[in-house]
Amino acid sequence: MQRRDFLRNGSAAALGGAALAAPARAAARPRLRVGVIGTGLRGQPQLQLLLHRDDVDVVALCDIEPLMLKQALARVEKAGKPRPQVFGENGDVQAWRQLLELKDLDAVLIVTPWEWHAPMAIAAMEARVAVGCEVVAGITLQDHWDVLRTQQRTGTPYMLLENVCYRRDVMAVLQMVRAGLFGELVHLQGGYQHDLRAVKFNSGDPARPYGGGAEFGAKGWSEARWRTEHSVRRNGELYPSHGIGPCAMVANIHRGNRFTHINSFASKARGLHEYVEAQGGKQHPNAKVRFALGDLVTTTLACENGETIILQHDTSLPRPYSLGFRVQGTKGLWMDVNQSVHVEGISPPHRWEPFAKYGAQFDHPLWKKYAASAEGAGHGGMDFFVIHAFVEALKADAPMPIDIYDAVAWSAITPLSEQSIAEGFRTLAFPDFTEGQWKTRQPIFAFDDRY
Template sequence: MQRRDFLFSSLAAAGAAAALNPARAAGRERVRIALIGTGMRGQVLLQELVRRDDVEVAALCDIDPFMLNRALGQVAKAGKPKPRTVGEDGDAQAWRKLLDASKIDGVIIATPWELHAQMAIAAMEAKVTVGCEVVAGVTLQDHWDVLNTQLKTGTPYMLLENVCYRRDVMAVLQMVRAGLFGELVHMQGGYQHDLRAVKFNAGVPGKAYGGGVEFGPKGWSEARWRTEHSVRRNGELYPSHGIGPCAMYANIHRGNRFTHINAFATKARGLHGYVEAQGGKSHPNAAVKFALGDVVTTTLACENGETIILQHDTSLPRPYSLGFRVQGTKGLWMDVNKSLHVEGISPPHQWEPFQPYQDKFEHPLWKKYAATAASAGHGGMDFFVIHSFIEALKASAPMPIDIFDAVAWSAITPLSEQSIASGFKTLEFPDFTGGLWKTRKPIFAFDDRY
């Protein structure tokens, strides 16, 4: 066997062995789930819930009757019993009526960001397991409050970060754990996604993307709430897609941690230019001043000597990319060019196609569930994130993306805002684990169930 093939096969086998963890607690066979927020994201998650035989969608909540009715249609189409509904009367506090542990086992929160912390806190206090869409809180205090509530109540909490389950991302996790890239040195990721037609629309129910330049009360779907964050905030507003995989590669909170953070922001031009181009210079929103820099670059330092760069880029024309780069002492992978280089295996100073490596290091979860995930949202990622949450809940097992991950990844936002506002100052990163990171072991290895 040639040296290249020998190394390739040996490392792939090591990666597969590292991912398996068959010790799981026996638990319940079926769980009752409530969903708060039946908007565009909520409906994607609901689709994954209703196609599972081990889930009963027990309740739905939304204050938008249009979206709530759409969600009920999804349940009916799947041939499942009609769930209880609340919120159709416009009561903004209706969600509290669902948080009864005698009626539901878990709740999925898919609402605007500013509601996540209070909803998760109330659910944990009611002993209802939480699966929260990304962004655990808005302020730094939100994150401490969510963390302290989880530690006090012991109620499981999972951040539903789907990119950690992306097919290539999980294959690279196998490669990292097999030592293919050697000792990790540097990582990059981000959220690089033209959201101009998400942040503005015509305010017409059912037409979420583009068609106008309205936002806030005159907008609809995400334009109703998300754009306001771009008006008043300047920072890394959506960090978890980029930091989640990087944190798992670096074993953050499991022998490593973030120690410092700083952030820089460019000038803000993209959203203003979009409003003028689509709505005209006389449109009232052409006078809005947007605080969010078009490109925000955040740097994190880690206890074990790695650095991580995140970029938030949602206001300018560009194709979608998360811009991953994983670099170690023996080589690196970059997702944009779908290639890697490994010293001693790759031809000197040349890139190799990533696909053969992905095939060799395919994660056991993808091997087992690729066909099932094929119809799921975001290239299958949404199947896996819901699958992990439901399986961990059923087994009373630790959540694979737990409370420490959730608050640290999400707290990058207020910390980046603070850094930018203070003249791009480097800040110490809070240790949300209180020192537990030194002794905790990696659990994001996944077995072939979840």
């Protein structure tokens, strides 16, 4: 879509219809009262960003790990902010429900193990507390429908906190797509290609590395306590949003386009087993574990407008980190692995050009405006932008840039990929969560210049 067309279409009025989410609460607000559920190794950086803001009061924290709560409270104290109410200190896994009962709570960040996301988000929306959820909306396909129906019924704002959509090069490429440099889009790629072997076997205890038995995270604060179990019992595209988010953004998914079909293939599982044996020996208890997750899971999606998208989940083998992005159209392409661009008629024939000059030319207005504020924030500044977007949209009572339909469709790739693999790599029809409204919804989530 040309930038001029995007701006013109973006001014269209919000759409009605029974299938669309109900409007958010009408009153804009200058300050927000926010709670954080989950103060672990991901929750604390998000908490820190909230503490840096003058328009947010962090009024509640919830976690069942005393060490994590202690560290989170130390961050609050160091920031010179009032001590929030604390829930879960006694290990009560349902303490988050008490947090949601707080008076005048505007929003909550859900930064917990994945299986808690759907029930926590549903309960928060029932309580009319806006949700910022860390990138997995649910486990089963039914979870995703339940989250969607709750949001539609209550009208409570919900945003998937997918930070890679705000990566600087990704947003510059979005600008290039808007300007028509790549012509008509044909094919997109992305994924989660990240060697997580050390993460999955970090017990949190220097005396017991690589975990013990089925309890991988012995000390409790390690991701291995919950994340590794997904590799033991599930085989699919387990973490799709980092890859699919930017692809969906440039393809205008749910804004004139949609996913129509999906299939997934999984390789054999060898990497995690070999890692345990190499690090802990063949007699280590975890050497007996058999992992369901294929070392490389490849998922293909077809789109209504004819584009194809490939996602790859690759976390069990040695490799440098990469999300493997590729944006390709009739006039050229960008690939992030080699940070290169080729544009027909501009680049030398059959030659790559460095992305840097294009990145500078098409730098997104948000990065131009907030680069200094984002400096030092997690993941190269991306974390600043996603939290900023959530807060500013909620304050203005504006639509969420990454909304409920994006959240459930991106996240539902996981159970659909599991089903495809389990059924012999079968191609499945992709659910239309918008129930036909994708044809006319305004393209707000391609990020206007406000947030």
